[in-house]
Amino acid sequence: MKRVSITVDFEPDCPPYLSSTFRGVQEGAPALLDLFADAGVRATYFTTGEVALKFPAAVRALVDGGHELACHGMTHTAFDTMDATSARWEIEESAAIMRNITNVMSFRAPYLRFPDEFLPLLEAAGFGLDSSQAKYKRSYYRAHPDTSITRIPASMTSSVLRLPRLIRDRWLLALSDPVVLFVHPWEFVDLTKEKLRLDCRFRTGRVALDCLHDVIELFRQDGAVFLPMCELMESSRTA
Numbered sequence: 001m002k003r004v005s006i007t008v009d010f011e012p013d014c015p016p017y018l019s020s021t022f023r024g025v026q027e028g029a030p031a032l033l034d035l036f037a038d039a040g041v042r043a044t045y046f047t048t049g050e051v052a053l054k055f056p057a058a059v060r061a062l063v064d065g066g067h068e069l070a071c072h073g074m075t076h077t078a079f080d081t082m083d084a085t086s087a088r089w090e091i092e093e094s095a096a097i098m099r100n101i102t103n104v105m106s107f108r109a110p111y112l113r114f115p116d117e118f119l120p121l122l123e124a125a126g127f128g129l130d131s132s133q134a135k136y137k138r139s140y141y142r143a144h145p146d147t148s149i150t151r152i153p154a155s156m157t158s159s160v161l162r163l164p165r166l167i168r169d170r171w172l173l174a175l176s177d178p179v180v181l182f183v184h185p186w187e188f189v190d191l192t193k194e195k196l197r198l199d200c201r202f203r204t205g206r207v208a209l210d211c212l213h214d215v216i217e218l219f220r221q222d223g224a225v226f227l228p229m230c231e232l233m234e235s236s237r238t239a
């Protein structure tokens, strides 16, 4: 049976282009939670420490909704621009903030860029899963060092989910198990009139919500099960 994890990168709006606004967390996230509740899907929210500090009620709402709280660093800075001291601070500080709320096991680096040399920092901070790699990036296919962390890559970039069904569906159904999809709360705010890169703004807002609803239905009709990433990790270990 195909396993699907829907993940949400819970972060400022369309980084690094907007970054100082949080309309996604404020306006997009409630509709997204409703969609997951209606669909009976438990998702994984890779949350920045900054969002957890600024919007505790939004984080509480996702935990109360039965979703997995996970870590997306502190300030949404790319880890490949940092030295080890900054990387350790980003990981430890965000983990401490989120572990005041609930147990946190899963990590994803901003922009899906995480140098292998920082893996020991994740191990030391008690993470069990890393989803910073992407199957659609060449770097995934290079050799990587052994680690105690289970690494489960993202299957597909987020904007693909907003493509028209005719193009999108065949592409999605061809993804192999486990399927890891990701979205951002700002995709569910209408950004079509903002001065942004096209893939950040096209078909955002209501259309994006409808697309995600249809994608969930597509996989459900294909017989898939939906799991948060921590449960995907457990099922990968026993498989």
Ligand SMILES: [Zn+2]
Pocket: 009, 011, 072, 076, 109, 110, 111
């Ligand atoms: Zn991000």
